[in-house]
Amino acid sequence: MTSLPCNTVNVDTPAVTATEPRNAVRAFLVLGFFALVSLSSFAVDHRFIYFSAYLWFGFIYGMSLQYGRFCMASAIRDLFAVGVPRMAVGIMIAVVLFSLVSAYVTVAGKSTFHPSPIGLYSVVGGLIFGIGMVYTGGCASGSLYKTGEGSIAALLVVLSLSFTQVFFVDAGGWFNHLVPDAWTQSAIAKNLPAAVTPTEGWYDQFLAGYIWNLSAKTVGDMLGFTNIIAAAFVGNSLINSIIPALVILAGIYMRWYRTGYLRGNEAQYRGFSSELAGFWSMITASKRTAIAGLVLGVAAGLHMWVMQGLQDRLGIANAGELLAGMGFGNGLSIQDTVFDPGYFYITTQEAQGAAWLVQKLGFDIMGNIFFGLENGAPNPLLNPVLWMSIALIGGASVMALLNNEFKLKMPSPEIATWAIFGGILMGIGARVGLGCNIGAFFATVTNGDPSGWLFGLGMTGGGFIGVKFFNWWIERKMAKEMAAFDL
Amino acid sequence: MLLHEIFKPIGLAWVGIRQRLARAGRASVKQVDVPGYGTLWVDESLNFVGDNCLRTNLLTKLVLDKAISGTVFEISSDNLSAIETIPFMLPNCNCEHLVTLHEETCQRIYVRKRESRTPSSSGKAGSAPRERQQQSDQPNFRGNRE
Numbered sequence: 001m002t003s004l005p006c007n008t009v010n011v012d013t014p015a016v017t018a019t020e021p022r023n024a025v026r027a028f029l030v031l032g033f034f035a036l037v038s039l040s041s042f043a044v045d046h047r048f049i050y051f052s053a054y055l056w057f058g059f060i061y062g063m064s065l066q067y068g069r070f071c072m073a074s075a076i077r078d079l080f081a082v083g084v085p086r087m088a089v090g091i092m093i094a095v096v097l098f099s100l101v102s103a104y105v106t107v108a109g110k111s112t113f114h115p116s117p118i119g120l121y122s123v124v125g126g127l128i129f130g131i132g133m134v135y136t137g138g139c140a141s142g143s144l145y146k147t148g149e150g151s152i153a154a155l156l157v158v159l160s161l162s163f164t165q166v167f168f169v170d171a172g173g174w175f176n177h178l179v180p181d182a183w184t185q186s187a188i189a190k191n192l193p194a195a196v197t198p199t200e201g202w203y204d205q206f207l208a209g210y211i212w213n214l215s216a217k218t219v220g221d222m223l224g225f226t227n228i229i230a231a232a233f234v235g236n237s238l239i240n241s242i243i244p245a246l247v248i249l250a251g252i253y254m255r256w257y258r259t260g261y262l263r264g265n266e267a268q269y270r271g272f273s274s275e276l277a278g279f280w281s282m283i284t285a286s287k288r289t290a291i292a293g294l295v296l297g298v299a300a301g302l303h304m305w306v307m308q309g310l311q312d313r314l315g316i317a318n319a320g321e322l323l324a325g326m327g328f329g330n331g332l333s334i335q336d337t338v339f340d341p342g343y344f345y346i347t348t349q350e351a352q353g354a355a356w357l358v359q360k361l362g363f364d365i366m367g368n369i370f371f372g373l374e375n376g377a378p379n380p381l382l383n384p385v386l387w388m389s390i391a392l393i394g395g396a397s398v399m400a401l402l403n404n405e406f407k408l409k410m411p412s413p414e415i416a417t418w419a420i421f422g423g424i425l426m427g428i429g430a431r432v433g434l435g436c437n438i439g440a441f442f443a444t445v446t447n448g449d450p451s452g453w454l455f456g457l458g459m460t461g462g463g464f465i466g467v468k469f470f471n472w473w474i475e476r477k478m479a480k481e482m483a484a485f486d487l
Numbered sequence: 488m489l490l491h492e493i494f495k496p497i498g499l500a501w502v503g504i505r506q507r508l509a510r511a512g513r514a515s516v517k518q519v520d521v522p523g524y525g526t527l528w529v530d531e532s533l534n535f536v537g538d539n540c541l542r543t544n545l546l547t548k549l550v551l552d553k554a555i556s557g558t559v560f561e562i563s564s565d566n567l568s569a570i571e572t573i574p575f576m577l578p579n580c581n582c583e584h585l586v587t588l589h590e591e592t593c594q595r596i597y598v599r600k601r602e603s604r605t606p607s608s609s610g611k612a613g614s615a616p617r618e619r620q621q622q623s624d625q626p627n628f629r630g631n632r633e
Binding site: 081 | 540544546547565568592
């Protein structure tokens with residue numbers, strides 16, 4: 001037998017192959033489509049530049065996510081299931097960089113970020129979301145970029161979590177029995193418009209009777225920094241993002257990386273300097289993930305800057321004002337607003353798209369707080385944040401095509417079942433946690449909002465439970481199978 | 488009834504896993520031409536084409552953990568995330584990555600189980616790999632082409 005070389009260096013780097021001509025053409029067609037959308041919409045009305053900003057940042061996110069295989073489900077699952085830390089490391093790199101850019105953007109007065117209320121709901125939502133994403137094989141952003149790679153299973157996840165959110169936020173009747181009386185009384189006391197029927201539906205009372213009573217502050221505000229530079233760089237970035245990220249990285253190094261690294265470098269062990277070398281080796285083990293984390297971190301920070309700049313330029317505080325001004329009032333909330341976070345976000349705009357479709361089928365979904373009072377459900381063609389999600393899929397497609405990695409993959413019934421089942425859990429988790437792995441974790445922890453770490457804690461716990469259950473199930477069945485072989 | 492509905496997908500998942508295990512057990516010992524390197528004898532083939540990353544990674548780990556020293560595996564997958572994760576998890580399974588071949592429909596990772604380590608150096612005492620000659624009666628890990 002011919003001895004083969006041990007090839008363990010840069011194992012994440014794909015073989016250098018030239019883009020196939022047909023894939024290059026397809027990539028340019030996708031890119032051309034989005035360029036055409038941008039230019040033609042701008043030609044119709046210059047205010048569509050606000051939509052295009054979302055679109056092109058979505059495109060960049062898609063390219064970065066696909067390039068680095070950036071996925072929160074992968075990060076948690078690979079740690080607990082197979083002891084591989086590379087994705088978790090990449091995410092922590094992105095957290096550190098995004099937090100630094102965000103701090104700069106905040107100091108410049110261009111931040112669009114608003115902190116989420118701090119409460120136990122984040123842990124619960126993250127837990128449900130985490131279990132779901134392990135079973136689907138992708139988080140909310142991961143499922144979008146995998147859709148761009150041609151995975152129909154990932155598309156099923158996106159559709160499942162989108163429609164689940166619609167049904168979940170509108171669920172009333174029997175679900176009202178699950179609402180604590182204190183939430184109902186608190187919701188009534190808010191004197192909300194009758195159109196949103198705040199006492200009908202579990203989610204409405206969850207929002208109005210519980211969430212709105214919680215306080216929302218960044219760490220910079222909590223610590224009482226009066227200087228905005230100290231609040232942004234010390235409170236929000238250093239204390240809320242960088243130090244926790246470094247602690248997590250150190251924990252990952254000690255638990256999952258150190259033993260393997262030192263085993264291969266036993267002869268040269270020089271104490272702390274060897275530990276530092278090992279830590280750096282872990283950070284740079286997967287260049288693709290590290291590069292993707294770097295680009296994502298910087299792009300996500302710049303995104304906020306651009307959106308706030310455009311809001312200032314166009315004289316608006318919400319895209320609903322643009323739509324109303326352009327004569328597209330359908331689907332706006334009763335406050336004439338639409339969902340418009342001004343930064344990287346995933347799940348809410350997908351729920352809006354599903355809600356629009358459900359409404360077209362004759363169901364009324366605007367009688368609740370989530371759509372009727374806060375986010376609206378505009379036509380998907382006129383939903384600026386949904387442009388970002390669609391462009392994210394497009395950007396991932398372009399990157400996959402350029403690397404000859406695009407492949408239309410139909411799921412087996414089994415994979416499809418898991419995708420839908422996991423997507424349902426992700427949809428429920430996203431609504432309970434007020435966001436997904438991006439909106440409730442990535443964008444929050446990097447902007448000084450400690451609620452993001454609570455969601456991350458729940459998501460990690462959910463991922464752990466999901467992996468352990470799956471592992472137990474497979475091992476149990478493998479043991480039975482081996483017994484069947486009479487081993 | 489509700490419990491049945493909840494666990495139905497898990498049952499479906501197990502059907503798929505069992506099929507793959509059976510498939511992996513059948514496909515053993517073949518010769519592969521590796522461009523630029525030469526000919527490689529493969530003892531076991533694991534086909535995860537169409538699977539998601541969790542199942543690909545978990546089943547690969549379980550099989551590699553239980554494999555005997557010297558066994559060469561061919562792991563086929565079209566899941567890009569799993570393909571890139573597998574080489575990183577090999578040291579924990581006491582395996583070495585030989586080469587990854589990029590094909591049009593999937594990628595094939597070739598892996599060899601290293602020589603046994605002492606229980607203390609391989610983590611859990613019960614997870615130390617078995618020697619091939621001691622396990623020659625095991626159908627899934629029987630390859631012997633030295």
